[in-house]
Amino acid sequence: MPEVPTGAPEMSRKRIAEPGPLPQQVHERKKACWGILTSQGSWADRSPLHEAASQGRLLGLRTLLAQGYHTNIVTIDHVTPLHEACLSGHVACVRALINAGANVNAATIDGVTPLYNCCASGSVGCVELLLQNGAHTHTPHTHFPSALHEACKRGNSQCVESLLSHGADPDYEVSHLGTPLYMSCLHRHTACSKILLHSGANVNVGRGGDSPLHATVRQDSADQVSVLLDYGANVNIRDSNDQRPVELAPAGGKTQQLLLTFEGCPRSLYQLCRLQIRNLIGRSRLKLLPLLPLPTLLTDYLEHI
Structure with missing residues (x-):
């Protein structure tokens, strides 16, 4: 099995994927986001698996996994390859990492999760994959960043x-x-x-x-x-x-x-009645409104359609 380098600092929350940049442009943009950490040689500590996931190189990622690279290898800031794939919105790489046993709820030292990175990049496909495989919608610590926010x-x-x-x-x-x-x-x-x-x-x-x-x-x-x-x-x-x-x-x-x-x-009586009924129904039951035996007009009225 190849010698696998241990992690490197990563600022996943602060990097947003943009469509179409060349690899060199991506590299320069990442270095600019890191600032002083780059001069300390932290970039060199990232594993090839992190790179493949970040760049969406599915074949390369699968090859590295087959060669023995650990799916949940982390940088010193606890960034995993799954964090990288989600931040760049690479659905196929996310799926491959999950199938290989990636921790969908892994958190960086700043509390950033793969799900958070998906929401930063706007990749609903990655969001769905993570949620279907057990990702938590919220972190247990209220001071940590929330994917929904x-x-x-x-x-x-x-x-x-x-x-x-x-x-x-x-x-x-x-x-x-x-x-x-x-x-x-x-x-x-x-x-x-x-x-x-x-x-x-x-x-x-x-x-x-x-x-x-x-x-x-x-x-x-x-x-x-x-x-x-x-x-x-x-x-x-x-x-x-x-x-x-x-x-x-x-x-x-x-x-x-x-x-x-x-x-x-x-507000009109029309509005006041709707607000009062919705409050009485309660937030947890609003999603059940379409299932009630009511005329479509009334259902739409209560759903604010």
């Missing part, structure tokens, strides 16, 4: 849908990030916000005293403000500075006009 930050709505369909908690809070909904609002990803709210995410829980509506108003995103209001956002909620959302809206902007109009003409 990363998907919402990047605007990878298909990854968000996949995670939620496999039981991810739409209200899962990370102490320094808040809720996934807050993250999607902070980065103006309305599609992700709609998916979370449709799944029953709490529209008024953000980060500390800051609500999703506060975050959205600061971004002056009128479309997202409209979505939050439609799902019951509280316009009178105050942040840690005792300010209401309307007080944070840019003067004369669409967001301010929308909030002022809403305050002058509150």
Whole structure:
């Protein structure tokens, strides 16, 4: 069996795969992301298996595994070849590594999992593979990064849908990030916000005293403000500075006009009834709405379609 070098530092959370770069460009980009670690020779400590997984060289990866390279070989930062394949969105390599016994829940010293890397790269195919093979949707430590938060930050709505369909908690809070909904609002990803709210995410829980509506108003995103209001956002909620959302809206902007109009003409009975019924049904049972013996019109009304 060949002598297998032991690991090297890796900053998997901070590298995002981009389509089509040449190998030399990839190498230079990685070195630029590492900074001082490169000068310490850390690049040389990565195994050939890490390289094959990162570059999507399936035949080379299979050859290395056949030669005796361990599937779960790690760098000094505990980055595995599976982390690399997921970060670059190489579905075939991910499948080969899993079939060879890769740990789908391996975590780096920063708590980054392969699933997190999939959500960073936006590879829903890799996400599905990991979830089907036992990947956990959340880490046991609340200060570690969450795959769902990363998907919402990047605007990878298909990854968000996949995670939620496999039981991810739409209200899962990370102490320094808040809720996934807050993250999607902070980065103006309305599609992700709609998916979370449709799944029953709490529209008024953000980060500390800051609500999703506060975050959205600061971004002056009128479309997202409209979505939050439609799902019951509280316009009178105050942040840690005792300010209401309307007080944070840019003067004369669409967001301010929308909030002022809403305050002058509150929710209709139609909206209030839907919100109340959904609250009574409960988040965990919302997915069962299509199974109820109800007219399609009523089901669509309750599902917010």
